[in-house]
Amino acid sequence: MPNITVQLLAGRSIDQRRTFVEAVTQSAVDALGARQQDVRIVFEEITPDIVANGGVFASEDASRAGVVARHASGSDD
Template sequence: MPSITVQLLRGRTVEQKRNFAAAVTAAAVAELGARPGDVRIAFEHIEPDDVANGGVLASEDASRSSVLSNLGHSSAASAGGPALAD
């Protein structure tokens, strides 16, 4: 029984999570030979202040400001965060 934990920034819609779960389940069936009903996916929601990429908090990374604003978070660029490239 594959048990898959997905950490993602809060703000994804139920439809996005539903579509993601269907795609990951299909991949687990195809690649692992799992039965669809045995694939368990758990979503863990995190805040931009709770994750850092390259040593920079997501909430302070201006290169991620469009993603954050699309998810309903205040923009790193408008918060005066550093402008860093991915």
């Protein structure tokens, strides 16, 4: 049973996560020969103030403003 953990900034919509889950599940089935129902994916949503890329917190990175704004508004389709 493949167990896949995905860490990403909070703020992705349920539709985005659904699309991701479908694609990753199919990839696990194809690459590993796993049964679709045995592929487990867990999202760990992280806040922009606890992750930094290139020495800049996501909460202070202008290039991540869209995702950070969705997190701040609590939007989750």
